[in-house]
Amino acid sequence: MYIRKILVAVALIGAVLGFVFVYYVYNAVFSPNTAFQNEEAYVYIPSDANFKEVADQLEPLLENMATFEKVAERKGYISNIKAGKYAIKKGMNNNEIINSLRSRNIPIDVSFNNQETLAKLAGRISMQIEADSISLLNSFNEASFLENTKFNEETALAMYIPNSYEFFWNTSAEGFRDRMSKEYERFWNETRLKKAESIGLKPLEVITLASIVHKETAMVDERPRVAGVYMNRLKKGMLLQADPTVIFASHKTSGDWDKIIKRVLYKDLEIDSPYNTYKYAGLPPGPIAMPDISAIDAVLNYEKNDYYYFVADVKNFGYHKFAKTLSQHNANKQAYVKWMNSQAINR
Template sequence: MAIKRRGFRKIFGIILLLLVIVGAVMAWIGYQAFMGPSVSDKQEYLYVKTSDTFDDVLHTVTEQQIVKNPDFFRYVAETMEYPGNIKPGRYKLIEGMSNRRLIGNLRGGYQEAVKFRFENIRLKENFAALLGKNFEADSASFIEILNKEDIAESYGFTVENFFTMFVPNTYEIYWNTAPNKIIARFHDEYNKFWTAERKEKATAINLTTQEVSILASIVKGEALHTDEMPDIAGLYLNRLEKGMLLQADPTVIFANNDFTIRRVLNKHLTVDNPYNTYRYKGLPPGPIMLPSIASIDAVLNHQKHEYIYMCAKDDFSGYHNFAKTQAEHLINARKFQRALNERNIMR
């Protein structure tokens, strides 16, 4: 009997030990699945699209090696009821983040906004491409909005000058925000930018806010140096006031749709296009690029002078020689043309 009891105790002890070991293993697995470091250093963000299902998210996580063990990720996700609570967005990944924290962020929709900054944008197509690169919607969705007359009019613009509504700056916008809401956000920022003071200055020079931005785009196209913008703006305002053609070379380049032109020639001046200010009086119907805040403020705070001519300096410093008379201007122009010839810049 005693031998049987000892045998029973021994078996019981072995079973107990096995249970302890199994329990410890299960606890370790549970800890690793929920609380252990899971996120790798392979990606900076996890993008969950609006149409994604849990299987899509799991595929992305696996394909991009976002977590060390996709099976653990799946188990924790199902335990935390994430498959029924998919929220699209751009989620920041931190190396060593646990599955519990990652899935908590995904389930709660705690995404990180895109810090969207833009400047030096020439065409609507360039802007649409940049938007498509930074947000969930593709560039085609954005260009469609930018080219729709009824949408432009709903914001108080024409389809030609609609581009002036987008003030270059840094904006925080969620990645999965719908294109129409992103455009609406830019309109809100446009209204904030155009303060009562700026509007009063625009009225004082007999320009609408859109016209200020159109002129500012020409100023930006001419100026390589911000400190010269007020002088250039003052010159163009003088020409507008006198009813003269603006004769701005950047508008000719835009009208010819050839941005490789370094030397504007007579053949370029003949193009019949409303953006060619050598042929059409006044401002063009829209901007030739997105103006910068500096160029807009340069128009509103332009330098008052009597110059109506300017020509790039022959030292290629990016600055200009200004003139009050055509005779003075021709002297400056010949110097610059000679410098172009010496450098064999013929087009």
């Protein structure tokens, strides 16, 4: 009888301990373990991160870090970290959190527009994906890549078509660059290629002219007309005489890309640079900015007109007054210069 009681007691103790263990395991695996009030929180896990780096990000988000670590070890996550952006939803348990960190890398929208140089583009992209600006810029300028894609130092910016693209946060510099090369080929579809051929320009020439149009006017509805003026000049063999190219030449010559130039002076027109379209005929060697798609399509679908000149319209800011003859243009220009002087805009 005594032994029987002992056995019963041992069995009861074992059952209690088993229940406690099962309860502990259940709580560790399946009980909610989030400590934030928002509907979800995000963690960004770098490439080659170790578990400590992941834990440092998760600790402020979890109620019980110890149970998470035990479940992570049990599920083999500690030795199998995945880079990327991951969401943790409010009320998730450890099992759900680990499953999310294992396989639910969230795509992000990467956008860029109007970056004037590859360096500025690299800076813009580095704020959105894991790759830093230096590695991005180095990948943009890699000699073998430029050779394979038939770009060079002057034309490389043309490859990056401004838009919003879906990437994973942990995309490498080379991964971003290579994707942009494919997007460039996709952008120049059969329709656009035929339009470029019909107006006598190659894709790179279209983008170069579009960059001038983009800089000349921010008004999308006016861009086809401005493009038409420049196409008229190109066909007639006239100098483009585009002020934005002079500003670009000044920036490139001085190396000061942040210098603000609101007024082009006569001395600026003497800058000896192939980008100075007051001195050199035809299009410059490459784009002077990153034109948006509306500017590119404005060139491909330029307005057929008889205008050869234009100047800012001081009575309708943002737009321009167009002229067919030099005498008409000079009259329009006189009004513009008078307004500039009244505003004391000397540079």
